[in-house]
Amino acid sequence: MTQFALKQVTCAVCGGVSEQRTLQCVSTFGRPDLDGRPSVMARSTMGLWTQLCPACGYCATTLTQALPRAREVVHSVTYRARLHHPEAPALFNRFLCLALLHDAEGLVRDSAEFRTHAAWVADDAGLEESARRCRSEAADLLLNAPPLKHWEHREDLDWQGWRGVQLVDLLRRAGRGEEALREVERIRREGASSLMKQLLTYESAAIARGDTGRHTVDEGLGLPSPPELQPIKDPLLEYLVGNYHRLLTDTEQRASSMETFNTEEGPRWATDHPEILALLTEGKAGLGRALERRLLAEHPDEVVINRCPKCGVPARTAKARQCRACPHTWRETPR
Ligand SMILES: [Zn+2]
Numbered sequence: 001m002t003q004f005a006l007k008q009v010t011c012a013v014c015g016g017v018s019e020q021r022t023l024q025c026v027s028t029f030g031r032p033d034l035d036g037r038p039s040v041m042a043r044s045t046m047g048l049w050t051q052l053c054p055a056c057g058y059c060a061t062t063l064t065q066a067l068p069r070a071r072e073v074v075h076s077v078t079y080r081a082r083l084h085h086p087e088a089p090a091l092f093n094r095f096l097c098l099a100l101l102h103d104a105e106g107l108v109r110d111s112a113e114f115r116t117h118a119a120w121v122a123d124d125a126g127l128e129e130s131a132r133r134c135r136s137e138a139a140d141l142l143l144n145a146p147p148l149k150h151w152e153h154r155e156d157l158d159w160q161g162w163r164g165v166q167l168v169d170l171l172r173r174a175g176r177g178e179e180a181l182r183e184v185e186r187i188r189r190e191g192a193s194s195l196m197k198q199l200l201t202y203e204s205a206a207i208a209r210g211d212t213g214r215h216t217v218d219e220g221l222g223l224p225s226p227p228e229l230q231p232i233k234d235p236l237l238e239y240l241v242g243n244y245h246r247l248l249t250d251t252e253q254r255a256s257s258m259e260t261f262n263t264e265e266g267p268r269w270a271t272d273h274p275e276i277l278a279l280l281t282e283g284k285a286g287l288g289r290a291l292e293r294r295l296l297a298e299h300p301d302e303v304v305i306n307r308c309p310k311c312g313v314p315a316r317t318a319k320a321r322q323c324r325a326c327p328h329t330w331r332e333t334p335r
């Protein structure tokens with residue numbers, strides 16, 4: 001769920017007080033675009049990612065905080081011209097003002113991020129040339145940025161190389177295909193997860209056909225829908241997840257909803273996590289059987305497997321008296 005709140009905020013640049021809408025929480029549902037743009041729910045809140053002080057024109061993610069050179073930048077001619085640029089959407093101007101504020105501090109990665117956000121606003125407004133320019137500028141900043149100290153260390157194993165994929169996508173969509181292909185090679189040398197390597201293969205193919213359009217991570221992986229919407233497919237596993245979700249570990253839950261994607265070597269599970277892969281060595285059906293054994297052994301008083309007395313397929317719930325696989329229905333509690 002997405003929630004908003006109204007709050008009195010004091011501007012760190014001019015001390016002016018204004019009422020600002022702030023984002024309390026955002027649900028993300030589904031994977032992002034290849035340039036990092038979040039899926040539908042989060043993207044619709046983009047207007048609330050920045051605050052604007054009505055008194056002095058300071059733009060920030062939080063008006064109560066200011067970078068050391070903020071006052072100077074806010075009063076500069078360049079900044080005022082950008083903020084009040086009459087032909088661009090107001091939100092586009094705001095994101096570029098944020099980029100200017102971060103340029104002044106030498107915070108190139110932040111500046112690149114705000115230019116990318118401006119590109120998304122331009123996409124929505126159909127301003128193709130502005131979008132292309134913002135992406136190109138963001139890519140230049142990232143190409144010249146000093147390497148990160150701990151390169152993507154805190155990220156999930158399966159998303160290692162994701163920053164690189166986003167840079168490739170910025171270059172591709174800016175029409176700089178050759179540079180994008182050089183980045184693809186560099187990222188492959190540095191090492192990326194199986195998922196990210198698949199996205200790089202997808203990017204390379206898109207570049208080869210001159211495609212500069214928007215594509216999603218799901219498209220890149222050949223997935224039809226986000227994992228939350230994927231059927232589990234094994235009836236026993238579906239029964240256990242549906243009825244005893246709370247008894248499953250995080251790893252078991254992730255393994256249960258794991259999808260496969262296609263690579264040049266054939267289909268494979270969409271993860272590099274060894275503990276998840278271990279649970280899936282005998283597929284979803286094998287995971288279902290293993291979970292049934294574990295749950296019955298550890299929670300004998302609580303767990304009931306309600307199978308159809310005729311065909312043996314688990315029903316949907318513990319109380320169901322109708323088979324999902326055959327036409328059979330039954331009255332008394334099956335055993
Ligand atoms: Zn102010």
Ligand SMILES: [Zn+2]
Nearest residue numbers: 308311323326
């Ligand atoms: Zn049946």
